[in-house]
Amino acid sequence: IDPTLDLVAEIQRLKKEKNAVLLAHYYQNAEIQDIADYIGDSLGLSQQAAKTDADMIVFAGVHFMAETAKILSPSKKVLLPDLKAGCSLSDSCPPHLFARFKEQYPDHLVITYVNCTAELKALSDIVCTSSNAVQIVESLPKDQKIIFGPDKNLGDYVKKKTGRDLVLWNGACMVHEIFSHDKIADLRNQFPKAKFIAHPECEDHILAQADYVGSTSGMLKFTIEDDAAQYIVATESGILHQMQKASPSKTFIPAPPNNVCACNDCPHMKLNTLEKLYNCLYYELPEVDLPADVIQRARKPIERMLEISE
Ligand code: 13P
Ligand code: SF4
Numbered sequence: 001i002d003p004t005l006d007l008v009a010e011i012q013r014l015k016k017e018k019n020a021v022l023l024a025h026y027y028q029n030a031e032i033q034d035i036a037d038y039i040g041d042s043l044g045l046s047q048q049a050a051k052t053d054a055d056m057i058v059f060a061g062v063h064f065m066a067e068t069a070k071i072l073s074p075s076k077k078v079l080l081p082d083l084k085a086g087c088s089l090s091d092s093c094p095p096h097l098f099a100r101f102k103e104q105y106p107d108h109l110v111i112t113y114v115n116c117t118a119e120l121k122a123l124s125d126i127v128c129t130s131s132n133a134v135q136i137v138e139s140l141p142k143d144q145k146i147i148f149g150p151d152k153n154l155g156d157y158v159k160k161k162t163g164r165d166l167v168l169w170n171g172a173c174m175v176h177e178i179f180s181h182d183k184i185a186d187l188r189n190q191f192p193k194a195k196f197i198a199h200p201e202c203e204d205h206i207l208a209q210a211d212y213v214g215s216t217s218g219m220l221k222f223t224i225e226d227d228a229a230q231y232i233v234a235t236e237s238g239i240l241h242q243m244q245k246a247s248p249s250k251t252f253i254p255a256p257p258n259n260v261c262a263c264n265d266c267p268h269m270k271l272n273t274l275e276k277l278y279n280c281l282y283y284e285l286p287e288v289d290l291p292a293d294v295i296q297r298a299r300k301p302i303e304r305m306l307e308i309s310e
Helices: 007-017 042-051 063-072 095-103 118-122 133-138 152-162 181-190 216-225 239-246 274-283 292-308
Strands: 020-025 038-040 056-060 077-079 109-113 126-128 146-149 195-198 230-234 251-254
Touching (some): 007 274, 020 042, 038 042, 042 292, 118 292, 126 133, 133 152, 146 152, 181 230, 230 239
Parallel strands (some): 020 038, 056 077, 109 126, 109 146, 195 230, 230 251
């Protein structure tokens, strides 16, 4: 790339020229969030992907998100700036192993968290996100037996909130499992008026300390509507950009990770850069595509989710 190129202006120009929409997750770098047409959580992003009239969707997020966009808008070209932007949670649930797991519970309905491959969605009855997991479980009859995967932490949280006994797959997100219980407690002693907010992908002992638990958009909304001046935030650090933008006078402190990790960045989300975004729009590559039968089978459980969360 020509180093004198104004990447932001070029990306805006290419978006217009190609009738492309740029969807970005809250965990993206600030400069990507700032040029996106829509920034949101997984639910909001899939709702946008389903209704866009653009010809092309550029997904500033990770692979499973671009796949979901393709499943919902199969006639559109879906681009992901870096195909290596995967997800540890999705990787923790290989579809062939999940298919065997599912065979052990033939009378169970399968709910999968959207952070999984299209093949896994195709093995499911309903998809959910962190915004609607509780609502989706509660929409089912009380005696309905349910398998929930791949995130055991979100599954545990849903079990507690709904009082239902879910069969859980043992998967987790590498970013949300790093928070240090003791360091958070120390920080709360240091800032006694700060509220502690956490994403339900965090472990149970972290969530037990939280004043609020919710999806990225839920956490953002909470910080806007709540009247505290300081927040300790237990999720990927990208969301702090929108929190700070929405509430400039408040202070947002990333929850401290354990000694092994230096920060709360998701290495997959942070693979996307302005340069890759520009190249991706310019060359219309890399493209995320899926076999027609996978699209067809994975679409039903996603549509069921969208119907319930309307
Ligand atoms: P939400 O933005 O839907 O809360 O998801 C968080 C996440 O980990 C996405 O990878
Ligand atoms: Fe996956 Fe966790 Fe990264 Fe989200 S933050 S993309 S769940 S690894």
